[in-house]
Amino acid sequence: MIEATKISTDSGTFDVLTSGEPGGREVMLLHGFPESAIEWEFQLTALGGGGCYAVAPDQRGYSPGARPEQVADYRVEELVSDVAAIADQLDWQRFDLIGHDWGAYVAWAAAATMPERIRSLTAVSLPHPAAFLRAMTEDEDQAQRSQYFNLLRRPRVAERVLLADNASGLRQIFDWKIPEDRIDDYIYRLTQPEALTAALNWYRAMHLAEPTGPIQVPTLYVWSTEDTTVGSTAALATAAHVTAPYRFEMLEDISHWIPEQAPEALTRLIMEHLLTHRT
Template identity: 60%
Template sequence: MSDHLQITTAAGAFDALCGGSAGGQPVLLLHGFPQASTEWGHVVGELGRAGFHAVAPDQRGYSPGVRPEEVGDYRMDDLVADVLAIADELGWSRFDLVGHDWGAAVGWHTAAEHPDRIRTLTAVSAPHPAAIAAAYREDEDQHLRSQYISVFKERSAEKRLLADNAAALRQMFEYRVPPSHIEDYVTRLSEPGAMTAALNWYRATRWNVAPEAVSVPTMYVWGTEDVAFGSTAALACGKWVTGAYRFEMLEDASHWIPEEAPDALTALLLDHLR
């Protein structure tokens, strides 16, 4: 069971799901595209019951209260700043950080750039950005898997994803995500400006630079059926962690691990966080 929370920062008001009491060990969970905090509902509830204080915000562009219109407002620097601002508002000087997909990318950057704030990192699905970049250059399979990124940057991407009752958006989930969650995402991303804001994360990547290696204890969780990230990048991820590193491979799991295998992920998380 998770509750709703609003976290007001200088950038605006972030909507969030939360579980557990304020005195528990703090854990911040970041969602990916094209999702929202909804993807962490089960995990947040379980972490709360286990004594943690878990908070999953709707990130920049996904929270209506933080939806700037300019592409330049979705640079990685801004996304990392949001993480720290949210933690500051929650009174967290140091916390565990968990991210999936784009949320994992933000997590890699935050942990690399602010190791004093991050107790542990858990990245789900998306490897370290430098590992992805190397695989994109050297591995034809990863190069092909990453073609969707250029499609998302096109001006027509919003219309294409939302046409025919968001048929293309729905198809992305490969029947691996609960139908109620898909309806939630479609409703959210159909709001005026919401899909553009979400796609601006991709369009702003021209300003982003891959982070350095991560020194905090890190767990990377990858599903063998992930269509976006292949084994080359996944297996190279450890090269970009100088601290304690743990690689967990979920057989037959797709890109959508937090919703497809929430119990398996929660068990790994509890072990890592403790």
Template identity: 60%
Template sequence: MIEHVRIPTSAGTFDGLASGPADARGVLLLHGFPEAATEWEHQLTELGAAGYRAVAPDQRGYSPDVRPERVEDYRMEELVGDVLAMADQLGWSRFDLVGHDWGAAVAWAVAAAHPDRLRTLTAVSVPHPEAFRRALKEDEDQQRRSAYIQVFQQAGTAERTLLENDAAALRAVYEHRVPASRVEDYVMRLSEPGALTAALNWYRAMKFGGPRDTIIVPTLFVWSTEDVALGSTGAFGTEQWVDAPYRFEVLEDVSHWVPEEAAEKLTALLLEHLAAH
């Protein structure tokens, strides 16, 4: 059973989904762009059934009550602070952290800065920030794949481009790999006043470098071969940035939208990772 939860913090109250016994081992799942906590519904259900307390929040800008207008309020330091504040509110001194896309970028940053808070890290699609930075600097393929970022950083222009013609460009982002009903929900959410700008502010506040610290938390990294945004250079370069038990899994013929397109496979890998640590 999945339940709706609200998580109050000093930044505002985050909406979210949860499953499993309230006093069980905590697993926090962070969504990416342009999605929401609902991308984790399959994982939430299975984690709860396995006896974990799984919580997936709508992150900063996606939860209506935590939608600041300033770009600088979407810096990585703020996003990391949100994760810790939510964990504190949930009563988790240590927890397992899972992230996809932007959620993975935040998860890497939390693991780098606060390894004492995490039992395990699971990153999906997005490699270690330093591996990505090097790929972006040295690999022409990754440079081509990341060209869209410059478009997303254009305030006003990006919003109009993504939402015009019944959000045709936004719908195209999902590559027909995400269930149509889920896409409609995402588009409806991001069409609310200020919602898409808030989501794009993650890109406008970004720094390509990110943390350069070596990760000392047991880590599972899952990358898929048909990811249009993230190539193999950063994916295969991530291992050198983890000084802890590390598992790298490549999903063949799967697109960027791993939690939904390969839900059962990802969930099985995640449960194995949690059980091993």
């Protein structure tokens, strides 16, 4: 059973979904753009029913109570600090970390900067940031796939384009790969005052980020062949950035929206990863 609650930190109050009982294996799940914690509904239910205490926050900018105004407040270092602060409030010394899309970006950075706290890492869709950034500059295919970054970084222009005509631009991002009622929920959240600007500030703060270092915790990376935003170059290059046990899984004929389009397959991989790395 999934329950909604709030967790307050020095940076603000986060809306959080939980599943399972406190005292179970600690697992945190980080959503991507333009989504929210509910993207993990299937995984939360499975983890909570499997002896874990799973927690999925609406991240900085997505939670109304943690929505700073300045672009610099969305640097990845700040986003990682939110992960640590939420874990602190839960009294978690070590935990498993799972992230999709931008949530994976934060998860990679968290695992690199505080490996002593991360029991295992599962990154979905987005590869290691160093591999991704290199592919964006050196691989023509990835450069083409990432052109949308230029729009999303433009203040006011991106908001206007994405919200025009009943937010048709936002809706098209999902390429109709997930249920329409779920898309409606995401659109409703992001059409609240300042919500979309806060979410886009993640893109606008990218140039302020420090490089993500090597990963020294057991890592599962899941990529899908029909992902229009991440090509195979960066996906395959990710292995070079993990010095701990590493598993790469490729899902055929699945889009970028793996947690919702292929929930059973992803959850099975997550469960296997957690069972393999218990300590």
